[in-house]
Amino acid sequence: MSETSTADPARPAGALGAVEQRGIEPVPVAERRGNPLQLFWVWFAANISVVGMPLGVSLVALGLSAWQAVLVAVLGAFGSFALVGLISVAGRRGGAPSLTLSRALFGTRGNAGPTAVALVSRLGWETVNTSTAALAIVTAASLLVGTGGDAKSAPIVAVLGVVLFVGCTVAVSGMGHGAILVVQKWSTWIFGAANLLILGFLAVTIDWQAVGRVPGGDLAAVLTGIGTIAAGTGIGWANSGADMARYQAPAVRALPLVMSASAGAGIPLVVMISMGSVVGASDPAIAASANPLDAIRGILPPSVAVGYLVISFVGLLLSNHLSVYSAGLTTLTLGLRVRRVWAVIVDVVVTTVASLLFLLVADGFYGPFTTFISLLAVPISAWIGIFLVDLLRRREYDPVALLDLSRNGAYFYTGGVRWSALGPWLVSIVVAALFMRITPGEVPWYTGPLHDTWVGANGMAWLVAAVVGGALYAVFGLRSAAGAR
Template sequence: MEQRGIELVPASERYGRPRDLLFLWAGTTTTVFTVVYGTIVVAMGLSFWQAVAAIVIGNLLAFPLVGFSSIQGMQHGTSTMAISRAAYGNKGARVLGFFGWLNMVGFEAGGMVMITLAGLTLLKQAGVEGEGLGLKVAIVLIAAVIQLILPLIGHAAVMKAQKYLTWVFVAMFVVMAILVAPKANLTAGGSADFSTFTLAVMLVMSGGGLSWAPLGGDYSRYLPVDSSRKAVFGYAFLGGFVPYLLLMILGAAVATVVTNASDPISGLPGALPSWFVVPYLLLTVVTLFAANTTDLYSSGLNLQAAGIRIKRWAAVVLDLIFCVIITFVAITSDSFNTMLNAFLGLVVVWLAPLGGHLRHRLAAPQGRLRRRLAVRRERAWPDPLGGPDRPGGRHARRGALAQLQRLRRLAVQRHRRLGLQHLRRLRRRRCRLRRPGPPRGPRQGARPCMTCSMWPTAAGPPTRSSRTG
């Protein structure tokens, strides 16, 4: 059983190759959940081709963030949320760690709800009738025990299991696509306006790369520090982007066949032949277990990054307990899809600024970035699990607002750098002080014009306009 949590991974204990990230993310994202996201995009009122455009744009914008966070994990040897201490300090990183933990628990609970519903449907197919609370509780508890195994063992077990499961999932979804393709009506659906299309792109991003970005460093932290940055980014990006792109398009096609395709248990199987329903439900259960395995392992690390002094295995168990509680609440409610959409909308609120920060740090000159992180890491890691509450960076006292303040400052600096010279040129053309003749210097009592930043000429004394700017 792996004992290391967010502690830094020494170079002597690192292993693996960048291409291992391809199978990890492919196994994690090749799920029925991804197909459901595609059906929800069409259910928002988009036509099939509008949905395809939103899916392509959203995934292209979001999944590079998974590659960026994977590079940071490989370079610094710890989880994504622990790395944020170098920028935001211990206090700011604790807030990010809490939201990261909440994000993972929410997705785990959504997967557990679908596992429970699929289990009930499989039992009904086997002749076991009844949907009482006792049966639901039993299925949830059995699923929780199974779900606990791989995350409890640790990183190596998760990586190896996802590698083998990827091939099984790909084969099953290829069969599913072949069965759905002849029935798809690609001209069906409405025509959404630009605001609805933008919301669809936001949904794709929040359900895809944005939600997986905080996990990137959790699985690349064991890679050797001299691994190729391009390989780490490329494999992490493609491992998530390709499955999401293809499966969400498949979901959009399914939505043109059945009207309630956003329900993966009772609605989506209507587009499949009867003989494939049971294999589809089994595929649903296994793929959701695979995705929840990745979430559950990372949620334990996020709980440690939030400042909770707890062992990694105990954090995994505690996360699963919260997940089970939320699952019980969800299975007794009739508005699961509404709850899911609201959760995805809230995810964007904190993940979008974090994604912008990840992109900025990777775009910075690497020499300067390494020196800055080296200094801040000495402050940020007095103890791997939190240590004394010392300021870990210049944003440590700003809490959850640090992300927004940092992004605002970067935007202002970029605006000034790109627009200041152009603005001065425009002002100089309109300034009335540009007369021929040698300029008068500051020793003669003149001062530069506040409009164009130029010195008055020797054609005469400073005018009223030069004194007022």
Template sequence: MSSAHLDSEVADSAKHPEKRGIEFIAPAERHGTAWALFAVWAAPNVSILSLTMGATLTLVLGLELWQAVLVIIASNLLWILPGIVAASGPSAGTSGSVITRAIYGIRGNRIVIAFYGWFVSGIFLALNWVASTFMGAELLRRLGMGNDTLAKALVTIAVSGITVLVAVYGHGLILRSYSVVTAALLAIFVVVTVFILSKADFGFVQPEPLGGLDLWISLSIGFAILASTPLSYSNSADMARYLPSETRTSRVIAATALGGAVPGVIFLSVGALLGTLVSFDALEIGIDFALMDMLPGWLGVLLVVGVVLNTVALNGMTTYTASMVFQSIGVPIKRIPSAVLIGVLGTIFTFVLAVSTSLIDAVNLMLQFLLIISVPTITIYATDILLRGNRYDSLQLFEQFPSGKYWYRSGYSVAGIVALVAGGLASALFLSTDVWAGPLALLLGGIDLSVPAGMAVSALVYTLLFKKSARKQEVA
């Protein structure tokens, strides 16, 4: 490794932009405690999207409240995977987009990360920005702005600009500010929750209760939609990489997993209750708008503020981690210009979605399709950590020549590439959406097993091939 990888340009601080990218973080610069990660992951998940996705379970999929809650709990158990992935950050001392060189090989990793870590990150930015765009534009409309397209453009540009600024300042700002952001978001969404609970009918029963195959279809699709959130966070190592290497792995896993799962379970459940309060016609205007109509005027404004704050928190982290992707694949660009570039990409995607579709349609459809890549990606990452005992050679991760440990065969790891393709194919075959249903999903009558099938296949294939090839090279 060159000295550039070992030396720090600036200390990790909230007071100035973070210049470090994927460079190795020396032991002397490590700091913080694992439990600080709880707020880092809680802030993005105190979200209007949680309310919208929760409402989908009861309003769109027709589940009873208790069925919806079971699906919510089951899907949020998958937060254990981002927790396991986060543990590799302190161990390797670098970005997850570099650590995965050990999984796919130096050249193979460039292909995987270029697509999933950059292009797909832009899509995730858009999915989250579009919520604040819709609601911010609606608030401007109610305040008298007549041009809806202009309102959406102004909100999108303003929110994306603030988000990119958070990403530019980076890890130090995120670590030190997200506890305050989490507290503010909790205050806003707790007030909204109290209002919803005051109107809720806890004895609600669907007019036409589901049974048999129809019930299993709704349960499986609901699980797939909700599971897409924890399964998308294969970037969790980036937020933990500044922790001292001796930090207990169990604490990193617990803080990350609980930070995402606790607010997820709470506010998705509140969303399921919300779905029982609004009519099916609410889908035409959007569940988020229906909620605004239910709330007192002052609380509606406060909710929009919360939505924007949550969007900045979530996308600030996503933009930050995506800004290191170009460096990890060998593009000669600094982290800060890269953050600006991914922000521009996400802004374009956001504006296209905002003027062409509804929020709930955009979210549900995109989240299901992204399972094809997110399911095997995070499953293989977590499996690799378990197989290696979370031990990575930090110096060799930066050795990008045939002499390096992680070069494998011509720069590609057969285990990683084959497992990724096999897992993605399994997810696609079992995926069930309005526009695409895999042949095996059709064989099951429309039941969506894309998540368990993709996880099982990718983990099994990677484990078998790792034991035959990658482990032999590690020993050598």
């Protein structure tokens, strides 16, 4: 069985007013005219959202000072998005989405595991974005009309916030690649400038003496912080790296692709995470709040706070519509024979329900948030390690085999599985789990037998997964990679 193209040649994917008809099939070389600057705008706008603030608050909760948190943000954000840039190189080479290219490594059936994890990751981040946007509406309503300050005390406002955000996401996400490039570019300038104005206002109103009194953490806390930021930023986006880069011109070099992702995402993330760490250091009660935007209500005057909450809502939308776009491609890679627009609709329904449960049922925000990014970081990092090692040898992908799910397909391998890649992926996850602790609340759900070691205590399980997966694949997979085109 072969997945046939859904592209409409009369409606080019790059046209702003047209819904993109292309699914996961490789982009023809003649249509690959992109450049790294386009990706810079895409990643900048996608990471200018207020979600960076909770990450900054979580660093202070780990025991870091605000100044250590800034250093951690630089290392974690720029470094992890360099990985996104490296995976973008595969998109330029193969012209297809990340998880579609991954079929060449894992087999057309064996790739289901990494693809399912990638889809859960995208759905999870969309849930976080949607929930945070709804909380922005809740917070604004509390300032304007005196409703409750969290979702459970103002459930109707929270539901309306979810519906509004989802509606805005669908309005943009269905447009596809051409619209995303235009929207992300102009949004970078508009909302980047607005965020800088708010940051300037915070700079003169924050209690800097309280910030300075927060003691610094030790090396272990710094390493844990770097892992937290890496897991919550670039690692979460890594398996989407090729989704936008598939339109890059074949002549584009690897280094500009890496720099466009690293700088494009790193700059806004460092700004937002730093702001969150400073706000968290000025008021320790913020980390215990059920609403991560309480800091905005407490620090800024009501009129300024409402304006910033509107900016936050739009900033989250810029991240979310890119995530929905990527999730639609990932859904198609799982083998669902539907158009990408319908895949987007299914995605939105799932995240709407999940967001309402997250807002109205879950206890707290930071516990489930950090648990989510820590859990998914392990299987995604394992995939990253294997994918990057494979990229060292692989210079091209067979465009026909990527879509051929039949037993005669070049990437069907043994029963649809390439065990020299899937085996290392599974083993690395198991090994990394030995170092993990899952604690969404006060009581741990799971504690690995090696959690008390230096690696486990410093939250480095994701790095273990990447190193083990990559090393095992280098031993067992590279010998056959040259022939697996």
